[in-house]
Amino acid sequence: MDSRGGSSAALPSEPQVPRASPDGPGHDPGDPAPPTTPSSYRFCDRATGLLLGAAVVLSPWAFGTTQEWAIWTLNTIGYALGCLWLCKRWLRVRTGYCPPRWGEEVAQPGQPALFRPHTKCARWLTRSLALLTVLVLGYGFLSAANARAWFGEPVPRFNERYLPWLPHSYAGGATWFACWQYLALACVFWATRDWLLGKTPRESGEEEAVFPEVAPRAPTGLPERLSRLLWVLCLNGTLLGAVAILQRLDGTDRLLWVLLPRFGGADFHFGPFTYRGNGAQYFNLLWPVSLAFWWTLFHASRTVRTGPARLGNNPHLVLLPCVLVQIACPIISASSGGVVIAIGLAVGALAVLLAANWSATSGTRAAMAAPFVLAILLVAYLGWSQIQGGLGNAFMDDLGDRVEIYQNARKMAVDHPLFGTGPGTFGTMYQLYRASPREDWAAYAHDDWLQTVITFGWLGFALIVLMLAHAFARWWWRDGIACRWDLATMIWLALAGCLFHARFDFPFQIYSLLLLFLVLCAISVCLARPQ
Numbered sequence: 001m002d003s004r005g006g007s008s009a010a011l012p013s014e015p016q017v018p019r020a021s022p023d024g025p026g027h028d029p030g031d032p033a034p035p036t037t038p039s040s041y042r043f044c045d046r047a048t049g050l051l052l053g054a055a056v057v058l059s060p061w062a063f064g065t066t067q068e069w070a071i072w073t074l075n076t077i078g079y080a081l082g083c084l085w086l087c088k089r090w091l092r093v094r095t096g097y098c099p100p101r102w103g104e105e106v107a108q109p110g111q112p113a114l115f116r117p118h119t120k121c122a123r124w125l126t127r128s129l130a131l132l133t134v135l136v137l138g139y140g141f142l143s144a145a146n147a148r149a150w151f152g153e154p155v156p157r158f159n160e161r162y163l164p165w166l167p168h169s170y171a172g173g174a175t176w177f178a179c180w181q182y183l184a185l186a187c188v189f190w191a192t193r194d195w196l197l198g199k200t201p202r203e204s205g206e207e208e209a210v211f212p213e214v215a216p217r218a219p220t221g222l223p224e225r226l227s228r229l230l231w232v233l234c235l236n237g238t239l240l241g242a243v244a245i246l247q248r249l250d251g252t253d254r255l256l257w258v259l260l261p262r263f264g265g266a267d268f269h270f271g272p273f274t275y276r277g278n279g280a281q282y283f284n285l286l287w288p289v290s291l292a293f294w295w296t297l298f299h300a301s302r303t304v305r306t307g308p309a310r311l312g313n314n315p316h317l318v319l320l321p322c323v324l325v326q327i328a329c330p331i332i333s334a335s336s337g338g339v340v341i342a343i344g345l346a347v348g349a350l351a352v353l354l355a356a357n358w359s360a361t362s363g364t365r366a367a368m369a370a371p372f373v374l375a376i377l378l379v380a381y382l383g384w385s386q387i388q389g390g391l392g393n394a395f396m397d398d399l400g401d402r403v404e405i406y407q408n409a410r411k412m413a414v415d416h417p418l419f420g421t422g423p424g425t426f427g428t429m430y431q432l433y434r435a436s437p438r439e440d441w442a443a444y445a446h447d448d449w450l451q452t453v454i455t456f457g458w459l460g461f462a463l464i465v466l467m468l469a470h471a472f473a474r475w476w477w478r479d480g481i482a483c484r485w486d487l488a489t490m491i492w493l494a495l496a497g498c499l500f501h502a503r504f505d506f507p508f509q510i511y512s513l514l515l516l517f518l519v520l521c522a523i524s525v526c527l528a529r530p531q
Helices: 039-061 068-095 120-145 172-197 206-210 224-250 276-303 316-332 336-356 362-382 384-396 403-415 426-433 448-476 485-501 511-526
Strands: none
Touching: 039 068, 039 172, 039 224, 039 511, 068 172, 068 511, 120 172, 120 448, 172 224, 172 511, 224 276, 224 316, 224 511, 276 316, 276 336, 276 485, 276 511, 316 336, 316 362, 336 485, 403 426, 403 448, 426 448, 448 485, 448 511, 485 511
């Protein structure tokens, strides 16, 4: 137990940097000064935070980032984040600056240099993830450059000089478009990870050494940058959910009362998402993380006395209504799959909180149960008949009449087992596998696992699965942002819910959902077991 009354295991390790003398801004000449952040590096850090916030806020509001203008806008932000990340790495090499980072200790007083006590396994995991990222991107761009054909264009073309023993694509234009998206998303992932692991001047001691009158903030159990990102996600998701609920109650068939989609009616849409299932998937990704963030702040408020119960002293009071709005969205969307996943996530989240706080007081248990009790009351208010009908349809209507799509899609996977048809080519190639021209021309397989096997082949699919494994394995090594196991497990729960939903729908074909998923993966690979 630390002197503040909380468990030290719940908080990141304190930076070991020299502190300013209590008698003034000076310090003992024998002690090394805290590392001063170069102005150019500080600018890159601040720009990264602003662009990352812009990306996570804009992506759902831009009609789910499904239109070409929205995709290229988010691509541009992703490329900018990647450039800033490369600039920061270049500055480290060029100037020799070693930024203070979570999971890395600085020199003790009297030691001349910084040291980095990385565990070998943690270093191997980071390097293997970087290698897999390069391999997947290279796999996609090689498929586009080695295109066998260009279907989907006004005049289909064929390439007789393609190399069949290398990855190739049957719709070169669609593969190029998909690969530029994947490059931007990879830039977002690595820039987010690098930014989250860096300490702010306050956390590193640099700000306190220059301005000794600056008082430290009350501990929240999480670093400042991670807290800021989670606040942006929670508040933006709550506003998005409130607008989506109002839009559904209004009965308009326009997305955000602005855009009239080509498909579906008012009941088919939800908020800015053309397909209500995508809207439900977005909120099912978000609300477990919001709940975990609320519980982390609530736990910190009980271990550290910050004053009376006011919003300024207890920000977790704001998060509980946010969680309730987000949980309500999958139910109100009337998405069968969304309702099923929301119920499963609620059961799993309650089990995690109870297991993590088995010996807690009755007041703490009541606080844990509050979101779920309110959610049950919300379901009862919305009408159990509607929910029951949705659950019945989820299991009794042949998965939304998708059996025909699955049968045709499996033929595609059998015909192209190793390299697939090329990233982004499913909608183009599906026309060739319809049993009759009268059948619907599906743009998605409604099974992202199967669609990934079809487009990337088993080779590319194996690389992607290995990348996903890092998000669930990285916490077990003590080299990153120290956090309680229940916080990490809640994030894993959100990711697992989306992966399960992907078996019956297409969340990973929607840019905004894939971006949020990767941001949560970046958070997950930054977390580590407490020391």
